[in-house]
Amino acid sequence: SQQGEEDPQALSIQEGENATMNCSYKTSINNLQWYRQNSGRGLVHLILIRSNEREKHSGRLRVTLDTSKKSSSLLITASRAADTASYFCATVHLNSGGSNYKLTFGKGTLLTVNP
């Protein structure tokens, strides 16, 4: 089963509005990452937040992590039409045997920003 689950599955907003996407996961993590994927630029790494961090910023992006609730959120402020894409969270965690790390993606949120 997926380690990360994004919510909502789809989000449609107007340019200039803020977009918030949430991610929940099941097991302890080493870190959590957010990615964007669109047809023009492929899959792009946006931001990484470690398990001992609570918040990180990068330009118009703000990510929070609540390890007690096993959840993360990605906020995109002042959205633009170019932000239209699928957004995925991915968690890095040890496998059940503790022998190696795995990176597990959620199914993504499809964000549409209307001009």
Next chain:
Amino acid sequence: KAGVTQTPRYLIKTRGQQVTLSCSPISGHRSVSWYQQTPGQGLQFLFEYFSETQRNKGNFPGRFSGRQFSNSRSEMNVSTLELGDSALYLCASSLGGGLGTDTQYFGPGTRLTVL
């Protein structure tokens, strides 16, 4: 710097055949990871190579294998192809810290169709 390159970009095979996909990382990157993306299962981690050794692996059967060469280029092989192996195969390179600790840069992918 040139980005991550993957060859071929498109491939059509029939059931039972085998296929080899190639990935050239960004110069100076020592870690290469492989992912499978399908509409049904989403993005799934296959394995990660670092310094010619498989360092981490996902939950795929042994039909999926890979290797890394001394110049960090990597190949992925799928034997005895099944219809369900039809997918976009992405590779990503990073400097080589632990899985997911460095920014991963993705290639455009190889679209494999199994008939």
